[in-house]
Amino acid sequence: MEKLAPNGSIVQLKNVTKRIGRRTIIDDLSLDLPEAQVFGFLGPNGSGKTTTIRMMVGLMAMTEGDVIIRGHSVRDEFEKAIRHVGAIVENPEMYKYLSGYDNLLMFSRMIPGITRQRIDEVVELVGLKGRIHDKVRTYSLGMRQRLGVAQAIMHKPTLLILDEPTNGLDPAGIRELRDYLRKLAKEEGITVFVSSHLLSEMELMCDRVAIIQAGKLIDVRDIGQTADADGAGGAAFFFDVDKPEDALALLAGAHGAQAAEGGLAIVGGREAAADVNALLVRGGLRVYGIRMQNKSLEDQFLEMTGGERIV
Amino acid sequence: MFDFLQLVANENLKIYRRIRTWIMFGILVILVLAISLIARYMPGGGDGSGWSMMMTETFLLFIMVTIFTVVVSAETVAGEFTSGTIKLLLIRPWSRSKILLSKYISVMLFAFALAATLFVLGFGVNALLFGMGGAREEILAALGTNRDISPFSYMLAYYGFEFISLIMIVTVSFMISTVFRSGGLAIGLSLFFLMGGSVVTMLLMQLDYAWVDYLLLIHLDLTNYLIEPGFELRDGVTLGFSLGVLAAYYVLIIAVTWLVFNKRDVAT
The missing domain is CATH 3.40.50.300 (P-loop containing nucleotide triphosphate hydrolases)
Incomplete structure (x- = not known):
């Protein structure tokens, strides 16, 4: 039954x-x-x-x-x-x-x-x-x-x-x-x-x-599997650096680098983050911190549905 | 399966836990008492027969019984939609047909309770104040019948015929309540049937077309058939014919009501 x-x-x-x-x-x-x-x-x-x-x-x-x-x-x-x-x-x-x-x-x-x-x-x-x-x-x-x-x-x-x-x-x-x-x-x-x-x-x-x-x-x-650090290009990292402009110029768009508040952000997995860090340090920039940025469900949701659009 | 009567008990609870219901009973009781007491103690009054007083009160107050039942009936389905409780009611392991049937039965039980109150009270109060004695021929003449039956049987038959009309009007109200989910519309239209019905009927009776015989309106007052045996409302329209027409309409109204309720998407 x-x-x-x-x-x-x-x-x-x-x-x-x-x-x-x-x-x-x-x-x-x-x-x-x-x-x-x-x-x-x-x-x-x-x-x-x-x-x-x-x-x-x-x-x-x-x-x-x-x-x-x-x-x-x-x-x-x-x-x-x-x-x-x-x-x-x-x-x-x-x-x-x-x-x-x-x-x-x-x-x-x-x-x-x-x-x-x-x-x-x-x-x-x-x-x-x-x-x-x-x-x-x-x-x-x-x-x-x-x-x-x-x-x-x-x-x-x-x-x-x-x-x-x-x-x-x-x-x-x-x-x-x-x-x-x-x-x-x-x-x-x-x-x-x-x-x-x-x-x-x-x-x-x-x-x-x-x-x-x-x-x-x-x-x-x-839920809980959304933030995969090694996800294929899914994760993002934030770099806290002393001269964001110089850093951006140095990276020249590698790993999707772009300005973020107080630093810069890249898209990529852990390996990408380590590479970017090495580049920055070699270039004479001071890196104060690296943070992984989890996309919250909200971000993903908005991404998928294109905002609160009611169709 | 478990007990269908539980559903009826629930519907009864919804009727009798409301103050409105008891106000209705109260009005009925007060009116019977008031009419009888005034007739008994007013100057020059007090020598009528208990039977004719009971008849007068029934004639006046059975309309109240119908109106009150129409109000309850109009609310029973439409009210659930208005309040949104229909959603909680319909997600129980019961078919919609049975839920609707439990509602219909509870409304009919309410009508019966009101009618029984009117009958018992009307008989009791008037027996006490006026007595139910007197010459049988005189009483029957006062009641307006040429039939040779006891006054008590006559009154029972009168209530029975009135109750059939009530069932028709209340069922119409129940249908409108279900189909349009509007209590106000159900009350309004049913009361038009009740009040305007007799006027329209009088006009229609003048018409000599055969189709008039099949209209619901002209069959709603069956008490005419109590006047004498073999009474015909129109040429060839006998009591049996009237009951047949009413039965056909009844089946149709019930079918529409149940069909609509079963098919309806609840999106309140």
């Missing part, structure tokens, strides 16, 4: 396409989500993140393709597929005239096997114990977000989908959420799928990110 795909992924998006009229919103998107990872879904506003998530949870119909969750097709076996999914799509809207507890109680009735004890446990976990019997109307955005997380993890899903979860959270709340999501992935083996347009946030939170722009998947990469 519950099976992993041969490649160990628990969720597969297969050629998912959404067309509305003649406009293609999502274009042939395929993605495998491995077990027990925090998987980021990154893209500028309007790139189709929320539409993709809506299709994954059956709120929108796919024009083509399918989403397989633990071996069940969202298209054909919706009830079986969605059984193992917890989600917040956009804002965590709850019934405002009910208490937080009644909201949870209501959702718990829709999925078998959730005891009152489990509800209490989840309430404790998200830190809403003191206010859970108050009406949701009186909650702050942060508290609603917590309640949203509570309803999403109540039934111990294997896939947790959070759409822009850090929206409206204060820095402490963001940090707490981040730690919590990492814990869910590592300790409970839950696959967490988080969408965001906040790049720095994704770098801290995710094991892997998929980057989407204008409905197309541009890249999937592991």
Whole structure:
């Protein structure tokens, strides 16, 4: 019944396409989500993140393709597929005239096997114990977000989908959420799928990110492997020298040398850096420091998507 | 599978946890009490029959039952879209059809609760203030029927026929609520059916075309058939014919509602 795909992924998006009229919103998107990872879904506003998530949870119909969750097709076996999914799509809207507890109680009735004890446990976990019997109307955005997380993890899903979860959270709340999501992935083996347009946030939170722009998947990469010192021409070094003009003249454009604030920058790996250093020292220049410059995900993202362009 | 009734219980919770609902019940109760007490204690009053008082109140207040149910029905789907909660509701392991059905059932249960309140209260209060005695022929004449049945059976039949009309109007409201996701539009259009319906019906009845027989509007007041056995609304339009037309419309309305709800992309 519950099976992993041969490649160990628990969720597969297969050629998912959404067309509305003649406009293609999502274009042939395929993605495998491995077990027990925090998987980021990154893209500028309007790139189709929320539409993709809506299709994954059956709120929108796919024009083509399918989403397989633990071996069940969202298209054909919706009830079986969605059984193992917890989600917040956009804002965590709850019934405002009910208490937080009644909201949870209501959702718990829709999925078998959730005891009152489990509800209490989840309430404790998200830190809403003191206010859970108050009406949701009186909650702050942060508290609603917590309640949203509570309803999403109540039934111990294997896939947790959070759409822009850090929206409206204060820095402490963001940090707490981040730690919590990492814990869910590592300790409970839950696959967490988080969408965001906040790049720095994704770098801290995710094991892997998929980057989407204008409905197309541009890249999937592991976080932490982006800064490869020996990468083929990918890395950059900064040289802190006493006379940058002289140094630039000396190098004459070798290794893509160009002026940078307080010194000069080159593009190249470690070997290139050593060569440039030798050249400079031999030329009588004083080198105070050499720093490798990691391109942050943000730089790469902007590079790839050409800025925050919404197409 | 696990319990579908849990879904209905959830929908009931959403109805009865709102103050609005209890205000509706309150208005109904107060109006029944007020009308009966005024009729009993006003100068020169107090000698009518309990049955005709109950009839008068039913005639006036069943419209309230319909209006209140229309309001609840109009909100039940459209409200979820407006508040965005529909997204949390639809990502549970339940088909959309069943979720919609649970909503429909809860609305009908609410209508039944209101109607039952009106019936029990109307009977109880008037029995207490006026008594339900009197010559049977006189009572039946006062109720406006030539049928030979007990007043109690007549009242039950009257409520039954009114309830059929209510189901039709509320189902229309439920459909508009689902299709257009607008509670206001659902309330407005359904109330037009309820209020404007009788005026339009009177005009339509003048027309001698056969297609008029198949219009939904002219069949919405079934209580005419209680006047006498074999009553015909128009030439050849009997109770059976009316019920047949209503059933056809009902199936159509329900089909459209469920089809649209199942196919809809939720992009609130």
